[in-house]
Amino acid sequence: MAEIQLKHVTKIYEGGSAAVRDFNLEIHEREFVIFVGPSGCGKSTTLRMIAGLEEITEGELYVDGEYMNDVESCDRDMAMVFQNYALYPHMTVFDNIAYSMKLKKVPKGERRQKVLETAKILGIEDLLERKPNELSGGQKQRVAMGRAIVRRPKAFLMDEPLSNLDAKLRNQMRTEIRSLYKRLNTTFIYVTHDQVEAMTLGTKIVVMKDGVIQQVDTPGQLYHYPVNMFVAGFIGTPQMNFLEADCGIRDGKIELITKLGTLVLEKEKGDVLLKEGYTGKKVVVGIRPEDIYDEEEMVKKYPGAQVKTKVEVYEMLGDKCCLYCEKNGETLTASLRSDTKARRGDDITLVLDLDKMHVFDRDTQMAILH
Secondary structure, three states: OOOEEEEEEEEEOOOOOEEEEEEEEEEOOOOEEEEEOOOOOOHHHHHHHHHOOOOOOEEEEEEOOEEOOOOOHHHOOEEEEOOOOOOOOOOOHHHHHHHHHHHOOOOHHHHHHHHHHHHHHHOOHHHOOOOHHHOOHHHHHHHHHHHHHOOOOOEEEEEOOOOOOOHHHHHHHHHHHHHHHHHHOOEEEEEEOOHHHHHHHOOEEEEEEOOEEEEEEOHHHHHHOOOEHHHHHHOOOOOOEEEEEEEEEEOOEEEEEEOOEEEEOOHHHHHHHHHOOOOOOEEEEEEOHHHEEOOHHHHHHOHHHEEEEEEEEEEEOOOEEEEEEEEOOEEEEEEEEOOOOOOOOOEEEEEEOHHHOEEEEOOOOEEEEO
């Protein structure tokens, strides 16, 4: 198990492009930490710096309190699983898993015992005599993980290990990785661009953009309390809706006037905007598709939370349906119950759950209200 600290870590490549900038993070023992963000955000580069595969331009890396910047990757006691399985095609599964122990001259009997134990953990005992070309994608990924597990390292580093698998197999492998984490009870650091993987696997998620940490938090906190519009839009499927609004005051109540309708805030939320000086200014309203309703009783009950729009696309998804709406140049996605009567081309009234609404500063894109 490893406790890892990154202090003001920066990676600048030749030519001056910065892949990672002033990265500060503390990873505790037994945490499952996810680096997530769009392509090019610096998440894989950060992982490779931890592994020792990339040099750190500036800053410091510590593992269990030991300064690691100048320590070779082979001496860091970390095991890495890549997107590319990188199995030796001429070797059996057994030999692929045992190869690192063979290089270290681990006795043959001990090697066999550890391979069998690892294969049992991964459920690949019956594949040990096969070669990689006889395996499916999921089986190859298990072998790649087995090669890492057998070393019993301080930390497992995984760089988008499921991106080559189809959707069904990814779901299955996510469950297996989560189970593996609980069984091995050690530190995991996992890189992905898939926010579903991040939300379902991680105990702590690091959201990155342009080489900079945007937010570090638990999955629940990221979903309910994003610190800015980027995090709010990146976490959640379908992604959060953003509506430009003018913040005004009428009859002592704060109103957010959008192109789709006027939202009247309760006193507690309105007081925050009033205190922060946003009346008379433009803000951005954020609302998740699942926090929008079209039931008649909701429309009658909450007249100050209504918007009017037109359905452009209707998608039936079994237990729910998605409506993609547009009016006055403003788009809105609603995730509704499957028994909704709304269909493509309909003009509809929707109710926003203002208790779950977010408000962002239009210029800084930082959260004002959660």
